[in-house]
Amino acid sequence: MAVTLKDIAKKVGVHPSTVSRVLSGKYDNFNVSEETRKLIFETVKKFNYAPNEMARNLRLQKTQTIGLIIPDILNPFYAGMARSLGIECEKKDYSFIICNTDEIQEKEINFIQMLKRRRVEGLVITPVQESKDHFKELIEENFPFVLASRYFDDFETNAVVTDDYNDVFKAVEYLIKLGHNRIGLIRGRKASSAIQDREKGYKGALAKYNMQIDQDLIVGNGCTIEGGYKATKEILNLPERPTALLVSANVIVVGALEAIFEAGLSVPDDVSVVGFTNMKSTPYLSYPLTSISQPIGQLGKRAFDLLFQHIQSPDEQKYKKIILPSKFSVGKSTQKALGS
Amino acid sequence: MAVTLKDIAKKVGVHPSTVSRVLSGKYDNFNVSEETRKLIFETVKKFNYAPNEMARNLRLQKTQTIGLIIPDILNPFYAGMARSLGIECEKKDYSFIICNTDEIQEKEINFIQMLKRRRVEGLVITPVQESKDHFKELIEENFPFVLASRYFDDFETNAVVTDDYNDVFKAVEYLIKLGHNRIGLIRGRKASSAIQDREKGYKGALAKYNMQIDQDLIVGNGCTIEGGYKATKEILNLPERPTALLVSANVIVVGALEAIFEAGLSVPDDVSVVGFTNMKSTPYLSYPLTSISQPIGQLGKRAFDLLFQHIQSPDEQKYKKIILPSKFSVGKSTQKALGS
DNA sequence: ACCTTTTCCTAAATCGGTTTCTTGACAGCA
DNA sequence: TGCTGTCAAGAAACCGATTTAGGAAAAGGT
Numbered sequence A, B: 001m002a003v004t005l006k007d008i009a010k011k012v013g014v015h016p017s018t019v020s021r022v023l024s025g026k027y028d029n030f031n032v033s034e035e036t037r038k039l040i041f042e043t044v045k046k047f048n049y050a051p052n053e054m055a056r057n058l059r060l061q062k063t064q065t066i067g068l069i070i071p072d073i074l075n076p077f078y079a080g081m082a083r084s085l086g087i088e089c090e091k092k093d094y095s096f097i098i099c100n101t102d103e104i105q106e107k108e109i110n111f112i113q114m115l116k117r118r119r120v121e122g123l124v125i126t127p128v129q130e131s132k133d134h135f136k137e138l139i140e141e142n143f144p145f146v147l148a149s150r151y152f153d154d155f156e157t158n159a160v161v162t163d164d165y166n167d168v169f170k171a172v173e174y175l176i177k178l179g180h181n182r183i184g185l186i187r188g189r190k191a192s193s194a195i196q197d198r199e200k201g202y203k204g205a206l207a208k209y210n211m212q213i214d215q216d217l218i219v220g221n222g223c224t225i226e227g228g229y230k231a232t233k234e235i236l237n238l239p240e241r242p243t244a245l246l247v248s249a250n251v252i253v254v255g256a257l258e259a260i261f262e263a264g265l266s267v268p269d270d271v272s273v274v275g276f277t278n279m280k281s282t283p284y285l286s287y288p289l290t291s292i293s294q295p296i297g298q299l300g301k302r303a304f305d306l307l308f309q310h311i312q313s314p315d316e317q318k319y320k321k322i323i324l325p326s327k328f329s330v331g332k333s334t335q336k337a338l339g340s
Numbered sequence C: 001a002c003c004t005t006t007t008c009c010t011a012a013a014t015c016g017g018t019t020t021c022t023t024g025a026c027a028g029c030a
Numbered sequence D: 001t002g003c004t005g006t007c008a009a010g011a012a013a014c015c016g017a018t019t020t021a022g023g024a025a026a027a028g029g030t
Helices: A005-012 A016-024 A034-046 A053-060 A076-091 A105-117 A133-140 A164-177 A193-208 A225-236 A252-262 A296-312 B005-012 B016-024 B034-046 B053-060 B076-091 B105-117 B133-140 B164-177 B193-208 B225-236 B252-262 B296-312
Strands: A065-070 A095-100 A122-125 A145-148 A158-162 A183-186 A244-247 A272-276 A290-293 A321-324 A327-329 B065-070 B095-100 B122-125 B145-148 B158-162 B183-186 B244-247 B272-276 B290-293 B321-324 B327-329
Touching: A005 A016, A005 A034, A016 A034, A053 B053, A065 A076, A065 A105, A076 A095, A076 A296, A076 B076, A076 B095, A095 A105, A095 B076, A095 B095, A105 A122, A105 A133, A122 A296, A133 A145, A145 A296, A158 A164, A158 A193, A158 A296, A164 A183, A164 A193, A164 A244, A164 A272, A164 A290, A164 A327, A183 A193, A183 A225, A225 A244, A225 A252, A244 A252, A252 A272, A296 A321, B005 B016, B005 B034, B016 B034, B065 B076, B065 B105, B076 B095, B076 B296, B095 B105, B105 B122, B105 B133, B122 B296, B145 B296, B158 B164, B158 B193, B158 B296, B164 B183, B164 B193, B164 B244, B164 B272, B164 B290, B164 B327, B183 B193, B183 B225, B225 B244, B225 B252, B244 B252, B252 B272, B296 B321
Parallel strands: A065 A095, A065 A122, A122 A145, A145 A158, A158 A321, A183 A244, A244 A272, A272 A290, B065 B095, B065 B122, B122 B145, B145 B158, B158 B321, B183 B244, B244 B272, B272 B290
Antiparallel strands: A290 A327, B290 B327
């Protein structure tokens, strides 16, 4: 099969350890004659030798690999995270293995097991958050991992999240100042801490302006187009329709808009809409959506940085939670409420 | 650190090989007493032992890992491929490592080297197609790989592609039958075989109806929103504007629509548009785009199947090129040409 | 001429498993 | 008693690298 270090040693007529020392470069100009070194390099090139990383890794007790566990790579949010994580990985000669949970808790647990067997050096995880004991185990073992975009509030971990509470608070405040007093919240997956924080931000903003919280205006659970469609349809059928909607997760805005247009309503004339997205354009709209733009690239980058730090110095580990602010960008999907 | 097989053996008081034999299950009810087996299983559970796959893989000469080299995971087309590849991998206990080339030839070559050092068992690649000698080398070595969505026409490889020529041929034919006689082609990356085939399909359809091929109507090179915008702007500024556009790659349709609306034109009244997409909705449009829907999931699945087959029986390898038809779905972005 | 120091390289252990070969104990049988 | 056969488990080689310790030969010093 593939050429091994032994093969090279035999060809050159030296001991494998000599070849290894020369190739590692650690003993450059030292302990090995110029002549031998040259011959080894030539032979390596000639036979196109490439070290077996499996063997190397076993010996060196490392894999240069991390695991990325996310709900779904088809969601541009996670694809973006994966992309920037990939860029950081490349810089440090790491590779990463992607696993999609589809928000199924069991899958997450199995993936973690699998990746540990493969001896990945760390994990970046957007947790399903239906159970959490397995993370406590990871902490006990001091296994490096970073939560991305979600976190647990009852124990410390490394985490990189967006400032969901304040991001939504500001967006809702903006809607209130436009005169909206019936603002609907189309929620994402309730189990997600991010979604919960967004709901809190929504309620916090209403509270600040002494507005009543109407549970009928808080609908939806799940992060699919279909889910967004149904939830929006529901909220639009209320006797007293909301005049503005905050759609608290990226892809569901598509379903929301679909429902709005199907109901014969127009944006922003009948309903103002604020979404979560980092795209310039949105389906159904020929103008920019007013939206909370999350720093997706930063999420991936910072998660890697944190993870790498833990991997490099496992002993002096102190858990950090990094909170990144989003950018609120006003588009044309929001306007003053009628009569204000 | 982690518990090893040796540790388990020591705890139980048997030789490591015994533990291995019990855990492998290959010698079930044979050669090992019920008592010992039970004790071993208990100890494994107690210490939460999980085999070191690095060591296993080294011994067994396999990694259960494949590499996926694509232009960009942010492009939903490749994300879709990655997703379905992931599903197939999971079924067979494989993992995969994603590498994004950004269509840079050098990166592709480096990634292949890196993945080979890591001893991945095979590769699924959407090649940059600016050079191809490295693929010939892979073939010489009988290294398992499958090209996805693009292929080389001057040598045989495993490949899974869409039926680009015919897909576009039919779409253009459809436009012709609607009475359009100035049909523009917004191209993707020219180096891509898929894009070339689409251009051929476009020309083939025009030829069939004895329509002249106007090079001014064939514009663009690259697969970015920005590129689509510029190319479309260019084509719309022609003295005699096209009445229909075929946008031959998925994401550039966004740039194309942007340019169209910026020019104050409307779809489909002023310009009919056919795109490549598998999404229900399209930015800028509140109605469905007429489009060529590629079987993205199938692409990933079939690529894995082909690759797996090669990995399983490397000797009886016969290269296969699988061509998958797309679905042409008529939306509301196309209509009869004026005056026809 | 003898001892020390360099120079250059080999030997062998190691990482953590798998697998083939071997062995020891005991039962069955003549 | 002695031979064969079976059952349970141990010993050791192996996968392909790295690394520590050691050792032979040449060079240098007095």
